[in-house]
Amino acid sequence: MNKKTKSRIEMGFIYAFILFMFIIIAYPLLWTIGISLNPGTNMFSSSMIPENITFEHYKWLFTDPSSDYLIWYKNSVFVAVVNSVASVIITSFVAYAFSRYKFVGRKNGLYAFLLLQMFPALMGMVALYILLNLIGLLDNLWGLILIYVGGQIPFNAWLVKGYFDTIPRELDEAARMDGAGHFQVFFKIMLPLAKPILAVVALFNFMAPFTDFLLPRIVLSSPENFTLALGLFNFINNQFANNFTRFAAGSILIAIPIALVFLFLQRYLISGLTSGATKG
Amino acid sequence: MPQTSPATKDVKQKNHNVKLATILSLVFAGLGQIYNKRLLKGIIFLIIESAFLITMLNFIIHGVWGFITLGEVKGEDHSIILLIEGLVSLIVIAFAATLYVYNVIDAKRDARLLAQGESVPSVRKQIKDAYDAGFPYMMVGPGLVMLVFIVVLPLAFMISLAFTDYNLYNSPPRNLLSWVGFQNFVDLVTLSIWKKSFLNVLSWTLVWTVVATTLQIALGLFLALLVNDERVKFKRTIRTVLILPWAVPAFVTILIFSAMFNDTFGAINKDILSQFGMMIPWLTDPTWTKVALIMIQTWLGFPFVFALFTGVLQSIPRDMYEAADVDGGTRLQKFRFITFPHIMFATAPLLIMQYAQNFNNFNIIYLFNEGGPAVRGQNAGGTDILISWVYKLTFDTNNYNMAAAITIIMGLVVSIFAFYQFRKTAAYKEEGEM
Numbered sequence: 001m002n003k004k005t006k007s008r009i010e011m012g013f014i015y016a017f018i019l020f021m022f023i024i025i026a027y028p029l030l031w032t033i034g035i036s037l038n039p040g041t042n043m044f045s046s047s048m049i050p051e052n053i054t055f056e057h058y059k060w061l062f063t064d065p066s067s068d069y070l071i072w073y074k075n076s077v078f079v080a081v082v083n084s085v086a087s088v089i090i091t092s093f094v095a096y097a098f099s100r101y102k103f104v105g106r107k108n109g110l111y112a113f114l115l116l117q118m119f120p121a122l123m124g125m126v127a128l129y130i131l132l133n134l135i136g137l138l139d140n141l142w143g144l145i146l147i148y149v150g151g152q153i154p155f156n157a158w159l160v161k162g163y164f165d166t167i168p169r170e171l172d173e174a175a176r177m178d179g180a181g182h183f184q185v186f187f188k189i190m191l192p193l194a195k196p197i198l199a200v201v202a203l204f205n206f207m208a209p210f211t212d213f214l215l216p217r218i219v220l221s222s223p224e225n226f227t228l229a230l231g232l233f234n235f236i237n238n239q240f241a242n243n244f245t246r247f248a249a250g251s252i253l254i255a256i257p258i259a260l261v262f263l264f265l266q267r268y269l270i271s272g273l274t275s276g277a278t279k280g
Numbered sequence: 281m282p283q284t285s286p287a288t289k290d291v292k293q294k295n296h297n298v299k300l301a302t303i304l305s306l307v308f309a310g311l312g313q314i315y316n317k318r319l320l321k322g323i324i325f326l327i328i329e330s331a332f333l334i335t336m337l338n339f340i341i342h343g344v345w346g347f348i349t350l351g352e353v354k355g356e357d358h359s360i361i362l363l364i365e366g367l368v369s370l371i372v373i374a375f376a377a378t379l380y381v382y383n384v385i386d387a388k389r390d391a392r393l394l395a396q397g398e399s400v401p402s403v404r405k406q407i408k409d410a411y412d413a414g415f416p417y418m419m420v421g422p423g424l425v426m427l428v429f430i431v432v433l434p435l436a437f438m439i440s441l442a443f444t445d446y447n448l449y450n451s452p453p454r455n456l457l458s459w460v461g462f463q464n465f466v467d468l469v470t471l472s473i474w475k476k477s478f479l480n481v482l483s484w485t486l487v488w489t490v491v492a493t494t495l496q497i498a499l500g501l502f503l504a505l506l507v508n509d510e511r512v513k514f515k516r517t518i519r520t521v522l523i524l525p526w527a528v529p530a531f532v533t534i535l536i537f538s539a540m541f542n543d544t545f546g547a548i549n550k551d552i553l554s555q556f557g558m559m560i561p562w563l564t565d566p567t568w569t570k571v572a573l574i575m576i577q578t579w580l581g582f583p584f585v586f587a588l589f590t591g592v593l594q595s596i597p598r599d600m601y602e603a604a605d606v607d608g609g610t611r612l613q614k615f616r617f618i619t620f621p622h623i624m625f626a627t628a629p630l631l632i633m634q635y636a637q638n639f640n641n642f643n644i645i646y647l648f649n650e651g652g653p654a655v656r657g658q659n660a661g662g663t664d665i666l667i668s669w670v671y672k673l674t675f676d677t678n679n680y681n682m683a684a685a686i687t688i689i690m691g692l693v694v695s696i697f698a699f700y701q702f703r704k705t706a707a708y709k710e711e712g713e714m
Contacts (some may be wrong), residue, residue, distance in 0.1 A: 007511070018503075018506065018507070021503065025524055025579075028533065029524070029528065032536050090426065097415075098420070101419075103420075104382065106416075115695070116432070118694045118697055119694060120640045120642070120667065122642055123434070123438055123690070124431065124433075124437065125434070125671075126434075127433060127437035127438060130360060131433070134361070150427060151430055153426065153427050154431065182412075182415045213531045214642060214646075233531070233647075247535070258528070259527035263520055266526075266587060270587050270588060271591065
């Protein structure tokens with residue numbers, strides 16, 4: 001067997017395996033799209049390739065008076081925007097101090113970040129529930145935002161600090177010589193240079209409220225406060241209204257924008273993560 | 281600050297007593313600074329300590345009392361509220377103690393400078409110094425406060441609960457809680473139903489973490505190597521498709537898989553396996569549920585690893601492979617000695633995080649089959665991992681004390697991951713640099 005045929009056979013195997021992966025990836029996604037186009041609410045009578053395609057579920061989500069879908073969408077966008085902005089501000093403040101200043105507790109603080117980012121929020125759920133109840137923010141979007149913003153600090157501060165460390169100190173020292181103050185160095189030098197990592201943090205925190213379902217489930221209880229993930233979960237979890245087709249339609253409407261944003265930005269996500277992890 | 285004539289100032293400075301300054305600052309924060317003629321700083325410290333004593337003292341005494349006793353009057357003292365107030369008081373005490381120690385150190389340092397004959401800086405200089413020294417604390421402040429109340433306090437609360445007798449039948453405000461020491465941990469390994477559940481859940485958690493994570497890493501690595509082959513065309517398209525499972529929100533895909541794996545009318549049994557005359561009890565047999573969970577997690581998890589490795593593979597210098605070719609290295613050797621060490625060095629911390637994440641992967645376990653199916657003789661479902669069991673114990677059966685005890689055990693396991701992470705990070709940089 002000569003080199004060329006061997007290479008051909010190899011390529012055949014490689015493409016076959018990639019094709020196999022394509023099918024495994026595409027099947028559940030296409031199946032969901034198919035189900036969402038079926039009439040009726042029952043999964044049993046639905047099939048992947050429906051006989052009569054209908055958009056009634058999509059229409060129902062947006063137009064039916066008993067549908068809260070648009071409210072949930074609005075809630076999710078609200079939480080996502082506030083969470084994203086607040087997280088970037090607080091995290092970059094913390095990261096700036098940790099990257100450029102010496103102060104009491106700096107080193108232990110960094111270790112604490114590393115340790116705390118390993119503990120999932122679920123471990124403190126009972127306490128968070130009681131605390132939010134005490135300050136009257138239970139079943140309130142602000143309560144949810146508060147937990148998101150606080151909980152993201154250990155991981156993201158670490159990430160941003162790692163990136164700040166790669167910005168040469170000579171730049172801020174030169175600015176100091178020219179009489180720039182602490183804040184001026186921060187706003188005029190650090191922030192503009194750290195845009196890529198800040199974008200990553202903003203994106204992470206923007207996406208979290210769309211995909212997280214556990215925290216909203218514990219914090220939020222009335223349907224007009226639900227976020228998308230929680231609302232959709234209730235479509236199929238509610239035993240008296242098992243609406244799988246409607247759930248499928250609702251899921252596709254969340255999955256498509258998120259997937260598009262994600263695919264568009266994944267290059268930055270990866271480079272942000274690797275630089276944060278190895279240099280952090 | 282009004283300057284006295286140079287002569288008197290000199291004399292005073294030479295007689296400046298470092299010990300006295302330290303003692304004064306120990307007696308009441310700020311006194312030492314005033315003795316050091318740093319009036320501004322001294323007054324700030326004075327105000328802080330007075331304000332602290334006036335406003336917080338009662339709260340702290342009450343808090344510490346509550347923390348120790350967990351309440352004394354049935355129906356009136358709410359043990360849980362007292363516990364939280366107690367923890368808050370402890371945190372406040374820690375903050376105050378730090379400030380107090382800082383005050384003493386500061387007084388001592390200034391006094392020593394004065395005794396060595398340095399002059400008292402002007403007010404303007406003092407303000408600027410205070411701003412410079414205080415700036416990092418100001419930046420960290422808001423984040424720190426949030427972190428303490430949203431992450432640290434809840435964890436501390438959970439840890440405390442593990443040493444109480446808080447459950448459905450003994451819950452405030454009707455009853456008072458009390459400290460029970462390590463009783464919950466003892467129960468966990470001695471009472472038969474708890475022992476059985478705990479051992480089953482723990483062993484499945486470990487198997488799940490190791491198998492699911494290793495599979496997703498292996499598949500991601502394998503695909504990254506395949507697609508990176510220079511003979512493969514349409515690389516961009518292939519990569520985009522392979523990343524899709526990561527891009528779609530995980531909770532959506534898990535719920536969809538849960539429907540697809542439905543025993544009677546799910547697509548897997550109805551459309552695919554029925555062709556071969558098979559029906560697999562995906563959701564009713566624990567072993568098959570575990571198989572399904574591992575497959576789904578591999579589907580969900582490999583794209584991240586794939587993307588990560590793809591990025592690293594492209595950064596490996598080409599001439600290393602060329603040199604290996606010259607030496608007649610085989611493909612396996614090239615992988616073993618060039619590619620593998622390279623990607624592992626760059627990504628090890630992130631891969632460890634993958635294991636830690638799966639260890640705590642509540643979403644997939646709970647959303648796929650709520651940890652089920654139920655298993656006779658234990659109070660955890662057949663596929664519950666520690667974290668989903670904790671969730672059920674907390675929110676379904678209100679066994680708060682046991683849930684907390686298990687949380688602590690989880691915390692210990694997580695700390696092992698963290699410890700590895702520390703060493704890894706410490707290896708990257710010298711002391712003090714980080």
